[in-house]
Amino acid sequence: MYTFVTIATLIGSCVAHDKPHVVFIVADDLGWNDVGFHGSNQIRTPNIDALAYSGTILHNYYVLPICTPSRSALMTGIHPIHTGMQHKVLYAGEPWGLPLHLKILPQYLKEDGYKTHAVGKWHLGHFKSEYTPEMRGFDSHFGYWSGRQDYYDHTAQEVNMWGYDMRRGMNVSWESYDHYTTDLITDESIELIKSHDSDNPLFLYVAHLAVHSANSYRFLEAPADIIKKFDYIKDKNRKIFAAMLWKMDESIGKIVDVLDQKGMLNNTIIIFTSDNGGPAAGFNNNAASNWPLRGVKDTLWEGGVRGNAFIWSRKIPVSKVNNELMHILDWLPTILAAVNSSSLEKEKPNFDGHNMWPVLTGEKYNEYNEILLNIDQLRNISALRKGEWKIISGEIYDGRWDKWYGPSGRNTGYLYNITDIENSLVAIALKRNHIEFPSSQNIYEIRKNISVICRAESQVKSCNLKNDICLFNVVKDPCEMVNEAENKKQILKDLIKSLRNYVPVTPLNKPIDPRSNPKYWNYTWTNWMDYV
Ligand SMILES: *[C@@H]1O[C@H](CO)[C@@H](O)[C@H](O)[C@H]1NC(C)=O
Ligand SMILES: *[C@@H]1O[C@H](CO)[C@@H](O)[C@H](O)[C@H]1NC(C)=O
Ligand SMILES: *[C@@H]1O[C@H](CO)[C@@H](O)[C@H](O)[C@H]1NC(C)=O
Ligand SMILES: *[C@@H]1O[C@H](CO)[C@@H](O)[C@H](O)[C@H]1NC(C)=O
DSSP states (O other): OHHHHHHHHHHHHHHHHHSOEEEEEEESSOOTTTSGGGTOSSSOOHHHHHHHHTSEEEEEEEOOSSHHHHHHHHHHSSOHHHHTOOSSOOOTTOSOOSOTTSOOHHHHHHHTTOEEEEEEEOOSOOSSGGGSGGGTTOSEEEEESSSOOOTTTOEEEETTEEEEOOEETTEEOGGGTTSOHHHHHHHHHHHHHHTOOTTSOEEEEEEOOTTOOOOTTOSSOOOHHHHHTTTTOOSHHHHHHHHHHHHHHHHHHHHHHHHHHTTOGGGEEEEEEESSOOOBTTGGGOOBOOTTSBSOTTSSSHHHHBOOEEEEOTTSOTTEEEEEEEEGGGHHHHHHHHTTOTHHHHHGGGOSSOOOHHHHTTSSOOSOOEEEEEEETTTTEEEEEETTEEEEEOOOGGGTTOSBOOOOOSSSSSOOOHHHHHTSHHHHHHHHTTOOOOOHHHHHHHHHHTOOOOOOGGGOBOOOTTTOEEEEETTTOTTOOBOOTTTOHHHHHHHHHHHHTOOOOOOOOOOOOGGGOGGGTTTBOOOGGGTO
């Protein structure tokens, strides 16, 4: 009997040991045109680019247009219209969060033997302690609960309230004060990887603050010596933004480097995604770029919902551009499939997301062709992509963010530099492992293939979201310049019909509770409903 148990335990731990580690990196408010691999020559992102080019780039990948909905989709695999998370972000003083009956990604992975750690932003509820990461399947969390913070003093200012928001588990991390948030996130990630007991598989969720803007007294912040590197960028905000992004890129390089040092890289799946489109041209007081895509964060134009993403793993094709439709909802079932989780088959019917693992590994073509981009019934806006087509309906911000915003980054600054990429921490780690790395010719080819080409200005057919539902062929017209609603009536009808199949639940948003005010809680954001 005893012997039997021992053997079973041995086999058990052996199976667990074979499961891949998963490192999931989320960039906050990163625009389509901010990363080098999408064609901009303005900001160096050599580590991100090296991983993207040596993995699979997801070229038709969508996210929700803002933070809270996107993160809820990622964590549950269920569309925000079905969980009540579809309307606006969660403000730090609001008493609601991602409903507790929903099982989330780290909870699934724990059942498969994973050690689960979250670093950085949460933004899915903290008014009661049960809503915070360590109560929802993460073995540890170091970071902040609200939507964003100052990069040095770690306070979050919301409406007329202001308080410190940096936590180690449930404890306030006062010692973080005056350290740059991106460095704190990087150092914590490195420490977690270094001290990881390799008997277990690791799930590390790295949710960066970069490149979100901070509080009103200093929206954009980066170390002075890094800002200096970008002196060739004339626009002051864009220059600081570049330095913020550079720090996040460095962070990814360091994480890959330590995965290699620890001997884990070969068995790790690395996923990178943005949470929503970039706040360009001063939106949210930030300086991202989605060029040449239309619109910004919080709009349902491609600039708001077409995300940056790639996946890297030894099991994923090298230097590939995957053109299949994919959505942030798909990561949960996809990860469960990638790690051969016992929950996938059982839980599949509960997910709105699809298992894309066989599509990513190249075994299969995609079986779905429709993505609900969002329905926000309180703002009367919605959009859906089906095949090559997309409908978008409802005006917000009085149409003020419906245009195309730069910078294009095509003729400025420096020449795109392959040497930068080849000398990045990522490239060095891959080469140390004799892992295939693309040639410079390969890199230029991929970069050219995924450049977004707009239709000619002369073809523009305008779209008035105040009164009309607009229709675009986003494959031929990725910049949404030619509204085809007039001459493609049947397609328009078909997409409207598809959209009507989705019935959103009532959004869960609640007004701010003045009792949350940090001034009552030692100037910290806290789980005030635990105490009142
Ligand atoms: C929180 O603080 C308590 C009391 O100082 C300490 O015992 C505990 O280890 C801390 N928890 C974490 C996660 O640091
Ligand atoms: C790394 O992974 C590849 C593919 O999964 C495998 O063929 C190779 O033997 C592994 N190398 C090491 C050093 O574990
Ligand atoms: C996946 O897990 C099942 C048990 O849940 C096991 O029988 C099977 O061999 C595993 N497959 C792979 C490819 O590891
Ligand atoms: C919502 O939008 C549709 C289509 O743009 C429009 O016809 C309708 O009048 C709007 N309803 C409200 C309540 O604004």
